[in-house]
Amino acid sequence: MPDTSVIYWIRNDLRLADNPALTAAVKAGTVIPVYIWSPAEEGAWTPGGASRAWLDASLRALSEAYAAAGSRLLMRAGRTAEILLALCAETGAEAVYASRRYEPDALRQEASVRDALKEAGIALRMYNGSLLNAPDAIATQAGEPYKVFTPYYRACLAGKDPGEPYPAPERIKAPKSWPASDGLEALRLAPDHPWGDAMLSHWGVGEAAALSALDDFATGPVESYPDLRDRPGETGTSRLSPHLHFGEVSPRQVFHAVASGGGTGLGAAREACIRQLYWREFAHHLLYYFPHTPEEPLKDMFAPFPWVRDAGALRRWQRGQTGYPFVDAGMRELWVTGWMHNRVRMVVASFLVKDLRIHWRAGADWFWDTLADANLANNTLGWQWVAGCGADAAPYFRVFNPITQGMKFDPEGAYVRRWVPELAKVPDKYLHAPWTTPPIELAACGVTLGKDYPQPMVDHDEARKTALAIYDEIKSARR
Numbered sequence: 179m180p181d182t183s184v185i186y187w188i189r190n191d192l193r194l195a196d197n198p199a200l201t202a203a204v205k206a207g208t209v210i211p212v213y214i215w216s217p218a219e220e221g222a223w224t225p226g227g228a229s230r231a232w233l234d235a236s237l238r239a240l241s242e243a244y245a246a247a248g249s250r251l252l253m254r255a256g257r258t259a260e261i262l263l264a265l266c267a268e269t270g271a272e273a274v275y276a277s278r279r280y281e282p283d284a285l286r287q288e289a290s291v292r293d294a295l296k297e298a299g300i301a302l303r304m305y306n307g308s309l310l311n312a313p314d315a316i317a318t319q320a321g322e323p324y325k326v327f328t329p330y331y332r333a334c335l336a337g338k339d340p341g342e343p344y345p346a347p348e349r350i351k352a353p354k355s356w357p358a359s360d361g362l363e364a365l366r367l368a369p370d371h372p373w374g375d376a377m378l379s380h381w382g383v384g385e386a387a388a389l390s391a392l393d394d395f396a397t398g399p400v401e402s403y404p405d406l407r408d409r410p411g412e413t414g415t416s417r418l419s420p421h422l423h424f425g426e427v428s429p430r431q432v433f434h435a436v437a438s439g440g441g442t443g444l445g446a447a448r449e450a451c452i453r454q455l456y457w458r459e460f461a462h463h464l465l466y467y468f469p470h471t472p473e474e475p476l477k478d479m480f481a482p483f484p485w486v487r488d489a490g491a492l493r494r495w496q497r498g499q500t501g502y503p504f505v506d507a508g509m510r511e512l513w514v515t516g517w518m519h520n521r522v523r524m525v526v527a528s529f530l531v532k533d534l535r536i537h538w539r540a541g542a543d544w545f546w547d548t549l550a551d552a553n554l555a556n557n558t559l560g561w562q563w564v565a566g567c568g569a570d571a572a573p574y575f576r577v578f579n580p581i582t583q584g585m586k587f588d589p590e591g592a593y594v595r596r597w598v599p600e601l602a603k604v605p606d607k608y609l610h611a612p613w614t615t616p617p618i619e620l621a622a623c624g625v626t627l628g629k630d631y632p633q634p635m636v637d638h639d640e641a642r643k644t645a646l647a648i649y650d651e652i653k654s655a656r657r
């Protein structure tokens with residue numbers, strides 16, 4: 179039988195196991211795997227600094243995994259369609275296999291690649307490996323997209339079981355001679371700034387590290403997930419989000435490890451975690467049907483909101499210098515580790531949007547650049563949820579109180595003390611509002627407000643009232 183060669187175009191599926199596109203390519207014959215860096219094709223959402231640093235490290239790990247399977251990972255930079263066509267011409271490949279991505283620009287990219295390949299008589303075979311359900315596989319009875327999470331979730335659970343993950347191919351058949359690779363360095367992904375390496379030192383990157391993190395979580399912390407998931411000072415969540423974003427682990431592997439570890443019956447703790455996995459699915463469902471939402475509110479009532487433009491205030495928020503310790507701890511954790519706990523993401527986002535009344539897009543942009551898990555669907559959903567302008571969002575009048583949130587979810591102050599060490603000696607009862615500390619006690623802790631740590635940049639109660647008054651005005655203007 180003549181040998182068939184195919185190209186495997188790697189996208190956000192940086193793994194060998196449970197990868198339907200790769201499995202199909204391996205079945206087809208000789209495989210030429212290629213990663214193509216084409217930032218211009220990502221539209222306005224070119225990966226930010228933290229994502230690029232992660233991607234660089236993840237591709238390095240993936241190269242080693244391909245080598246161990248008897249293959250090689252080619253790297254190219256440039257226009258995707260041109261590179262794929264050139265590779266097909268050089269290798270005689272008959273088809274291109276790839277995993278589907280569902281962001282608007284990625285879908286446009288897929289369409290243009292498909293057209294170009296079709297003209298040359300080459301098939302493009304696409305597979306879903308990044309979601310449990312393709313975004314258009316779930317619809318209301320009327321055939322509409324869901325805008326509320328709970329019925330969406332129920333519809334997903336009523337559908338077919340995600341099934342067993344596929345094993346990694348043991349060997350990947352290599353071509354007799356390899357096309358040239360530009361090499362990872364030529365892609366220039368890693369930021370020049372030493373910040374990227376410091377951020378990565380908090381993580382293990384790549385498929386092996388992702389599977390080990392999943393195993394650690396699914397055999398231990400998952401059991402206390404409902405109790406600890408809102409405690410940023412504890413290891414209460416999986417921290418799998420960057421691994422999931424880059425496809426170092428599949429959602430099916432996560433589902434399977436979490437669901438099957440608990441013996442018979444799912445159990446409330448494991449179900450709570452799986453529910454979050456479906457928030458990720460819901461976010462992709464929404465982005466697919468409402469592709470304008472990374473830029474525009476889903477509820478157009480919010481379009482005329484009189485956002486404040488204040489570069490200085492935005493900078494203080496970004497740097498963790500707001501004077502609210504819980505907010506500042508989150509923003510500093512983000513800067514140092516490229517990740518922030520979900521509870522704190524909600525609080526810092528609310529502070530930006532409601533206390534400072536700065537546009538949620540400015541916050542989403544900062545997250546985009548600094549989060550290692552920056553993901554267009556989840557980031558858009560998260561910001562619009564907090565701002566009150568998205569699907570199934572928190573109502574606008576729900577304003578997170580950065581003091582009481584800190585007291586409730588970081589009662590012993592472990593989180594704040596870690597990230598805001600200048601307040602380490604402030605007693606628990608004052609820690610989340612240090613300006614309430616009696617001056618003598620504050621001096622004994624070695625803190626002078628305004629010098630060692632900022633005074634609060636706004637009065638939360640006042641800021642809340644102003645935000646709600648503006649909201650009422652907008653609402654009345656609609657009547």
Ligand code: FAD
Binds near residue numbers: 416418419455521
């Ligand atoms: P776990 O609690 O262990 O959950 C397991 C997985 O489920 C996560 O890895 C994630 O993929 C998914 N998940 C959990 N919570 C959510 C959620 N609320 N929405 C969607 N998916 C969820 N998540 C991102 O992956 N990328 C982003 O860019 C992003 N931006 C956000 C911005 C804001 C303002 C907010 C409020 C949330 C954002 N989130 C984002 C969602 C959430 O904060 C992270 O997914 C979560 O903190 C990741 O930590 P974990 O892996 O330990 O989650």
